[in-house]
Amino acid sequence: xxxxxxxxxxxxxxxxxxxxxxxxxxxxxxxxxxxxxxxxxxxxxxxxxxxxxxxxxxxxxxxxxxxxxxxxxxxxxxxxxxxxxxxxxxxxxxxxxxxxxxxxxxxxxxxxxxxxxxxxxxxxxxxxxxxxxxxxxxxxxxxxxxxxxxxxxxxxxxxxxxxxxxxxxxxxxxxxxxxxxxxxxxxxxxxxxxxxxxxxxxxxxxxxxxxxxxxxxxxxxxxxxxxxxxxxxxxxxxxxxxxxxxxx
Numbered sequence: 001x002x003x004x005x006x007x008x009x010x011x012x013x014x015x016x017x018x019x020x021x022x023x024x025x026x027x028x029x030x031x032x033x034x035x036x037x038x039x040x041x042x043x044x045x046x047x048x049x050x051x052x053x054x055x056x057x058x059x060x061x062x063x064x065x066x067x068x069x070x071x072x073x074x075x076x077x078x079x080x081x082x083x084x085x086x087x088x089x090x091x092x093x094x095x096x097x098x099x100x101x102x103x104x105x106x107x108x109x110x111x112x113x114x115x116x117x118x119x120x121x122x123x124x125x126x127x128x129x130x131x132x133x134x135x136x137x138x139x140x141x142x143x144x145x146x147x148x149x150x151x152x153x154x155x156x157x158x159x160x161x162x163x164x165x166x167x168x169x170x171x172x173x174x175x176x177x178x179x180x181x182x183x184x185x186x187x188x189x190x191x192x193x194x195x196x197x198x199x200x201x202x203x204x205x206x207x208x209x210x211x212x213x214x215x216x217x218x219x220x221x222x223x224x225x226x227x228x229x230x231x232x233x234x235x236x237x238x239x240x241x242x243x244x245x246x247x248x
Contacts, residue, residue, distance in 0.1 A: 005054025005111040006031055012108075013048060013057065016115040020201045037126065039190025046125060054111045059125045060092075060101045067098035067140050075100065078139050078146040085150075086128055100136070102128050123198040130191035131157065 003011065010031045017024050017033060025034040031050035036043060047060045067075045072095055079091040079100065089104040104125050106113070135153045138144040 006050055006052060007054075009054050009057065009108055009111040009113070010050045012112050013050070013118060016113070016118045019115060020119055020198075022201075035122075037194045039187075039193060041186035042190040044126070044129065044191070044194075046122065055109055056105060056107050057113075058103055058105050059121060060103045061125045061129060062099065062101040063129065063136060065100065065136060065140055067093070067100060069098070071140050071143070072098060074139055074143075074146060078135065078150075081146055081150055082128075082132055082135070088124055089128060091128070119198050119201050123195045126191055126195050126198070130188055130195065133188045133191060 010028070013033065014026065017035075022035060026032065027034075033048040035046040035048070037046060042064065044064055045062050047062070048057060049060070050057045072093070075093055075098075076095065079093045083091050089102055091100065091102050093100050102125060104121060106121055132153070134156075135146075135149045138149045139146050
């Protein structure tokens with residue numbers, strides 16, 4: 001018996017989650033999966049819901065924060081402003097319960113989705129939280145104003161991006177320290193680590209992953225003199241051997 005489109009997409013998603021070794025709970029009747037993305041300093045939940053038409057599904061990543069009652073108006077302004085900065089997906093605020101989540105709606109026209117695409121979308125549903133986590137903590141828990149908090153966070157990201165681009169790739173790894181569950185920095189790192197793990201799973205089945213990259217023109221200019229020098233040395237040594245054999 002051929003399953004209906006909704007059941008077909010549900011089973012397809014379940015297969016990809018199992019192949020990626022992701023732990024999840026499922027509610028077969030509601031066609032939902034619940035994933036707990038755990039880090040040392042932060043745990044977020046992701047809810048995957050297959051739509052009734054069987055050709056679309058939604059991923060909701062919930063913040064582990066309930067907005068205090070007196071900050072829900074500020075939270076509504078913050079969510080509205082962040083949505084203008086977000087290209088894919090959308091923040092939602094439940095003004096009655098104080099729950100905040102980030103959602104992405106995806107289409108699967110044949111009631112099938114590719115495994116790498118599924119993992120990529122899970123990562124996309126985590127990235128805005130990694131970007132905006134400090135803003136939420138500042139506005140919701142420290143009574144900061146949304147506008148300067150967003151501006152300061154954007155400036156911080158720009159500084160960190162520039163510093164990372166200038167940093168030497170061979171820089172020494174900083175000493176390990178115990179993560180603090182109350183630290184927004186460690187919570188942000190957890191989100192980035194979750195994304196990296198999903199991306200590693202996404203590229204794990206790629207046969208071209210790990211293939212050697214081509215040299216750039218600058219690298220070739222640096223390497224060619226050494227190659228030519230080694231070739232000249234080899235010719236001289238070969239010529240000497242031939243001369244000795246002729247003398248004999």
